[in-house]
Amino acid sequence: xxxxxxxMILSNVSVPLLGxxxxxxxxxxxxxxxxxxxxxxxxxxxxxYMGMNFLRMGTTxxxxxxxxxxxxxxxxxxxxQALIVGFVIALTLIILRTxxxxxxxxxxxxxxxxxxxxxxxxxxxxxxxPGTLANYALVGWFIGLQNARVPLLIFLTINLTNIAxxxxxxxxxxxxxxxVALASVIAEYSGLAVGATFAIFTLSKREGxxxxxxxxxxxxxxxxxxxxxxxxxxxxxLMFTLxxxxxxxxxxxxxxxxxxxxxxNFQHLTSFGLDGIAHAAEALxxxxxxxxxxxxxxxxxxxxxRWSVIFAxxxxxxxxxxxxxxxxxxxxxxxxxxxxxxxxxWMIASPLVSVWCFLYDGVYVGAMRAKEMRxxxxxxxxxxxxxxxxxxxxxxxxxxxxxxxxxxxxRGIGMHIGYRKKIVGSPxxxxxxx
Numbered sequence: 430x431x432x433x434x435x436x437m438i439l440s441n442v443s444v445p446l447l448g449x450x451x452x453x454x455x456x457x458x459x460x461x462x463x464x465x466x467x468x469x470x471x472x473x474x475x476x477x478y479m480g481m482n483f484l485r486m487g488t489t490x491x492x493x494x495x496x497x498x499x500x501x502x503x504x505x506x507x508x509x510q511a512l513i514v515g516f517v518i519a520l521t522l523i524i525l526r527t528x529x530x531x532x533x534x535x536x537x538x539x540x541x542x543x544x545x546x547x548x549x550x551x552x553x554x555x556x557x558x559p560g561t562l563a564n565y566a567l568v569g570w571f572i573g574l575q576n577a578r579v580p581l582l583i584f585l586t587i588n589l590t591n592i593a594x595x596x597x598x599x600x601x602x603x604x605x606x607x608x609v610a611l612a613s614v615i616a617e618y619s620g621l622a623v624g625a626t627f628a629i630f631t632l633s634k635r636e637g638x639x640x641x642x643x644x645x646x647x648x649x650x651x652x653x654x655x656x657x658x659x660x661x662x663x664x665x666x667l668m669f670t671l672x673x674x675x676x677x678x679x680x681x682x683x684x685x686x687x688x689x690x691x692x693x694n695f696q697h698l699t700s701f702g703l704d705g706i707a708h709a710a711e712a713l714x715x716x717x718x719x720x721x722x723x724x725x726x727x728x729x730x731x732x733x734x735r736w737s738v739i740f741a742x743x744x745x746x747x748x749x750x751x752x753x754x755x756x757x758x759x760x761x762x763x764x765x766x767x768x769x770x771x772x773x774x775w776m777i778a779s780p781l782v783s784v785w786c787f788l789y790d791g792v793y794v795g796a797m798r799a800k801e802m803r804x805x806x807x808x809x810x811x812x813x814x815x816x817x818x819x820x821x822x823x824x825x826x827x828x829x830x831x832x833x834x835x836x837x838x839x840r841g842i843g844m845h846i847g848y849r850k851k852i853v854g855s856p857x858x859x860x861x862x863x
Contacts, residue, residue: 432577
């Protein structure tokens with residue numbers, strides 16, 4: 430488990446480091462519009478690529494089950510299909526880059542100068558889409574093979590290259606947002622080169638053939654799209670909930686909005702850490718199902734769940750003892766600090782509430798129960814989060830955070846019930862059977 434989880438935790442931790450460098454580099458330029466432009470542009474790509482994360486999740490489940498069944502042709506098909514779908518999506522994004530950029534910037538707002546530089550950033554960075562989506566497919570595929578070292582190398586290559594080129598283009602060459610965007614493009618393809626090299630090497634050691642019929646016949650993508658369409662809808666529901674929290678924070682005033690933005694860093698940090706163990710669950714559960722071993726399935730879930738709870742207790746302890754210090758590091762504005770500290774208890778409780786849905790996300794991905802993931806997420810959003818927020822509005826920001834934690838709890842409870850009934854009771858994958 431730790432052979433998978435530890436590298437993925439390190440990979441996840443490297444992601445916010447890159448954002449800090451982008452902010453630091455542009456934040457020291459002579460025009461504040463540069464910093465705002467990179468923030469706007471990065472928000473657009475975060476939204477787009479978060480929506481495309483199904484390529485990573487879906488590929489992991491399919492590859493893990495092929496790995497467990499010792500199906501080398503299936504492993505080739507799972508990677509090939511993901512790469513082809515990713516390339517088609519990336520090509521579509523590039524072709525439609527002008528209207529997409531205009532629509533996104535219109536929705537996000539900002540003054541004319543900031544929007545001008547944000548569009549410049551967007552029009553350059555969009556060319557990284559083929560590399561980014563291919564990396565999603567490769568990372569998911571390697572996790573399915575219980576190899577987290579290659580994803581770690583991919584992430585480190587991307588982030589370290591990006592950081593080095595940020596500094597070179599902006600500090601040395603005197604570029605601005607165009608340098609930051611170009612650094613991201615080159616970094617993604619650098620990571621792709623690493624991932625592709627290891628994929629070729631891995632497959633060279635596994636006898637088999639590329640099943641061209643499964644790569645060129647649209648009907649052969651039925652299982653792939655069955656899984657990933659559900660994952661896409663599930664991700665959209667999650668994104669809606671997070672966006673709704675931000676929107677309602679803004680309605681409560683700029684001070685609350687800023688404080689909640691600080692507090693969301695606690696939630697993101699929790700997810701970065703716990704997702705590493707969830708990735709291990711994806712690989713171990715998928716392999717157990719591919720082998721048709723119920724005992725291995727139960728053991729994998731119990732093991733990863735135990736360590737997830739231990740980590741969640743660790744996060745809660747850190748936030749309890751050092752939460753004030755973390756807030757002070759994140760902002761030096763007295764009013765924002767005071768407001769964030771006022772609502773810190775919600776973040777102290779969050780790891781213990783959220784841990785269950787994070788872990789079960791990994792279990793469901795490995796079991797390829799994407800339809801059930803979608804249903805639980807949508808039901809939790811529509812029938813728990815939104816009603817809870819509505820009735821808790823008199824409690825202001827406390828009510829908003831309570832509604833969010835109830836949403837996370839509902840996901841965990843729903844997925845636990847589904848696990849007991851649909852997965853551990855019948856450890857097979859209907860998508861694969863089709």
